Amino acid sequence: MPIHNLGYRSWKEKLTHPMMRWRHISSSGVRLAQQSPWVKRVVFAAWLPVLYWGMGFFFIGQAMEGKLPLDYRQSSPLFQKLQDESAKTLQKRAPELMPQANRAAVALILRNQFRQVPKVEQLAAALESGDEALARNRIWCWLLMTFFRYPQGVLILFLIGTITPALIARDVRSKAFLLYFSRPIGKLDYLVGKFFIPATFIMLVTTLPAMALYLFGILMSPDLTVFWSTWDVPLRILAGTLFLVVPTVSLALMFSSITQETRFASFGWFSFFALGHGAWLAIVFSTAIKKGMANPQDLPLVMEDPEVKRWGLLSLYNNVGDVQSWVFGFSSWNEVMPSLAVLAMITVISLAIMYRQISSPLRV
Numbered sequence: 001m002p003i004h005n006l007g008y009r010s011w012k013e014k015l016t017h018p019m020m021r022w023r024h025i026s027s028s029g030v031r032l033a034q035q036s037p038w039v040k041r042v043v044f045a046a047w048l049p050v051l052y053w054g055m056g057f058f059f060i061g062q063a064m065e066g067k068l069p070l071d072y073r074q075s076s077p078l079f080q081k082l083q084d085e086s087a088k089t090l091q092k093r094a095p096e097l098m099p100q101a102n103r104a105a106v107a108l109i110l111r112n113q114f115r116q117v118p119k120v121e122q123l124a125a126a127l128e129s130g131d132e133a134l135a136r137n138r139i140w141c142w143l144l145m146t147f148f149r150y151p152q153g154v155l156i157l158f159l160i161g162t163i164t165p166a167l168i169a170r171d172v173r174s175k176a177f178l179l180y181f182s183r184p185i186g187k188l189d190y191l192v193g194k195f196f197i198p199a200t201f202i203m204l205v206t207t208l209p210a211m212a213l214y215l216f217g218i219l220m221s222p223d224l225t226v227f228w229s230t231w232d233v234p235l236r237i238l239a240g241t242l243f244l245v246v247p248t249v250s251l252a253l254m255f256s257s258i259t260q261e262t263r264f265a266s267f268g269w270f271s272f273f274a275l276g277h278g279a280w281l282a283i284v285f286s287t288a289i290k291k292g293m294a295n296p297q298d299l300p301l302v303m304e305d306p307e308v309k310r311w312g313l314l315s316l317y318n319n320v321g322d323v324q325s326w327v328f329g330f331s332s333w334n335e336v337m338p339s340l341a342v343l344a345m346i347t348v349i350s351l352a353i354m355y356r357q358i359s360s361p362l363r364v
Contacts (some may be wrong), residue, residue: 021185025193026053030200033163039201042159043344046205049151050212056143057217075174119145133229138329139281140217142212145328148240151204154247157273157317159205162254163198165265165290168354173260177358191351194253199245210237212237247320247350248345254350257357277315284308313342 033039050257107124119142144203171177180190214233218226255268302308312318319339326336 024191029197252352
């Protein structure tokens with residue numbers, strides 16, 4: 001049977017804009033990654049801290065409005081002043097001064113029980129200032145900063161180490177670049193598409209939970225005017241995610257691009273993280289021993305020492321945390337500039353090596 005009408009035929013489907021070609025690489029990579037049971041477990045574990053931080057938003061909000069009885073407020077000078085006044089005066093002024101007394105009590109709790117957490121003193125000072133809008137903004141930023149730095153900062157280490165090592169290493173081993181670049185896909189499209197695969201999961205476990213906590217705080221507030229005192233918090237969340245995603249994903253993809261074996265790329269990522277942070281911890285503990293600070297509660301004081309803090313540049317975890325501290329308003333530009341320079345250097349070197357590795361199969 002003869003075949004007729006051979007040749008070019010009209011394309012009836014919707015064409016993708018050239019600037020969005022990377023989405024096909026990214027979407028297929030996300031679908032493949034989410035099939036891994038380990039990725040599902042890490043994502044599930046990353047959402048569990050939301051419950052704990054959500055309770056923090058609830059109790060702090062209730063305490064700031066004077067609705068939560070606190071045992072520590074007995075030690076608050078303002079509460080003692082209220083007790084010294086006559087019953088009639090107290091009845092008139094209690095609705096006005098009780099929220100301020102509760103904020104002072106919360107500041108005392110933070111100083112006594114959370115002094116190991118960075119930037120607690122700045123937060124306590126904001127609570128004692130008497131400015132409710134400032135206090136609410138600062139405490140929400142502090143809660144989100146600690147959320148980014150502690151539970152999510154550790155879980156993202158494992159999330160990136162699970163997803164990223166195979167993304168480019170398998171293409172290097174199978175020479176899949178030839179298939180990619182035989183189509184209208186450029187090297188930049190390929191790089192951006194691979195970059196957004198782990199970035200999507202990072203945003204799923206950092207940006208979305210943080211935004212959920214912010215909305216929960218808005219809903220638990222007495223009125224929607226709280227939004228005007230916290231409008232900058234979502235922007236800080238997005239900026240904190242950006243400074244987390246760009247250097248970490250670039251570094252992990254660089255390790256994936258220089259080897260054909262996934263296990264070597266995974267080993268490189270975990271080793272870089274562990275060796276840098278381990279070296280810094282060794283300096284912290286040796287300094288604490290030298291100064292005779294054997295109590296673990298004294299370690300935050302050692303970490304704030306200028307000589308010790310300078311060595312924090314060895315740790316990727318510390319550099320990201322310091323930049324996020326600046327993003328949420330708890331550090332100055334001069335304090336964070338060295339960490340920004342280190343993260344920028346890691347990003348530029350990683351992207352340059354990765355781009356070279358992607359281009360090398362085309363030069364053969």
